[in-house]
Amino acid sequence: DAGITQSPRHKVTETGTPVTLRCHQTENHRYMYWYRQDPGHGLRLIHYSYGVKDTDKGEVSDGYSVSRSKTEDFLLTLESATSSQTSVYFCAISAAGSSYEQYFGPGTRLTVT
Amino acid sequence: SQQGEEDPQALSIQEGENATMNCSYKTSINNLQWYRQNSGRGLVHLILIRSNEREKHSGRLRVTLDTSKKSSSLLITASRAADTASYFCATEGAQKLVFGQGTRLTINP
Numbered sequence: 001d002a003g004i005t006q007s008p009r010h011k012v013t014e015t016g017t018p019v020t021l022r023c024h025q026t027e028n029h030r031y032m033y034w035y036r037q038d039p040g041h042g043l044r045l046i047h048y049s050y051g052v053k054d055t056d057k058g059e060v061s062d063g064y065s066v067s068r069s070k071t072e073d074f075l076l077t078l079e080s081a082t083s084s085q086t087s088v089y090f091c092a093i094s095a096a097g098s099s100y101e102q103y104f105g106p107g108t109r110l111t112v113t
Numbered sequence: 114s115q116q117g118e119e120d121p122q123a124l125s126i127q128e129g130e131n132a133t134m135n136c137s138y139k140t141s142i143n144n145l146q147w148y149r150q151n152s153g154r155g156l157v158h159l160i161l162i163r164s165n166e167r168e169k170h171s172g173r174l175r176v177t178l179d180t181s182k183k184s185s186s187l188l189i190t191a192s193r194a195a196d197t198a199s200y201f202c203a204t205e206g207a208q209k210l211v212f213g214q215g216t217r218l219t220i221n222p
Contacts, residue, residue, distance in 0.1 A: 004155075035212075042214035043156070043201065050208070058209060090155055098205040099144060104155030 003027050004105040006091050012111045019078040021108050023091030025071075031094040032074040033102065034058075034066065036087040043090070049074055050097070081112045117145075117202040117213035125219040132189040134216040136202030137182075145178055145185050146203045146210065156201065159187075192220045 003026030013019050023032060033048040035058075045058030047066040055066050063085060067075045078085055091105040120135045136145070144163045148156040162169045162178045162185065169176045175188040189196055197220045203210040 040214070043212040045209055045211075048209065056208075059211075092156075098208050098210045101146065101158035101161055102156075102210065103158065106155050107153075 004091060004093055004103060006089075006105040006108050008108060009106065010109045012113060013081050014113055015082060016080050019081050019110065019112075021076040021089055021091075021110070023074045023076070023105060025074075025093045027093060027095075027103070028071060029093040029095045029103075030071075031097050032068065033092040033094070034064075034074065034076045035090045035092065036060065036085075037090060037107075038087050046076065046089075078110075081110075083112050086110060086112045117204050117211065119200070119202055119213045119216040121216060122214070123217040123219070125221060126192060127221050128192055128194055130192055132192050132196070132218055132220075134187045134200050134218070136185045136187070136213060138185075138202075138204045139183065140204075140206065142180075142204045142206065144205050145176075146205075147174075147176060147185075147187050148201045148203060148212075150199045150201065150215070152198070159200075189218075192218075194220050194222055196220050 005024045007022045034046040035043045037043050044060045049055045049068040065077045089108045092102040094102045117136045117138045146161045147159040150156045160171050160176050173190045178185045199215040199217050201212050201215045203212045
């Protein structure tokens with residue numbers, strides 16, 4: 001497996017609380033992505049980063065923010081969690097963008113009650 | 114919006130048989146990728162086929178791409194129980210990958 005870890009792996013939180021998910025890579029890849037996976041919707045892109053401090057929105061970015069202060073870390077923050085953000089979140093990395101393969105982390109299961 | 118759509122949504126076959134999954138998409142692409150996801154795990158890249166390629170092989174996997182029909186197929190030959198998983202196609206657009214909803218493949222012993 002590519003060197004990607006996600007933390008925490010599972011989290012239960014209450015509506016309205018802030019939540020930060022962390023993705024850490026040891027591959028020194030330039031591109032990093034956050035996806036969410038929900039039944040009936042497949043995998044959808046939330047935000048991605050193409051370098052340190054360079055980020056852009058994906059398909060479902062509302063309610064989420066990201067930060068990347070180091071090559072190896074990409075943080076996803078839910079400023080005020082809602083029940084609709086209950087999902088499985090996957091981080092992925094790529095050496096050279098979407099023209100090349102992506103390597104996925106193990107996922108974080110987030111439940112917002 | 115989702116670009117790729119896999120067909121069928123679910124497929125159940127006997128071990129040793131071949132499995133074929135299809136992916137259709139709407140707009141022009143630079144490449145198309147196939148991924149596998151075992152239950153409770155992250156996606157694993159299987160194969161990438163570029164728009165100027167028609168067929169690609171990797172072990173027991175064979176991927177075809179027909180850009181005129183905007184479709185791709187993934188063939189798994191001589192299936193094994195370990196092939197039980199969900200399979201996703203992903204198309205590239207504007208520096209992003211767009212995934213379909215996947216085909217759930219079950220290999221029965």
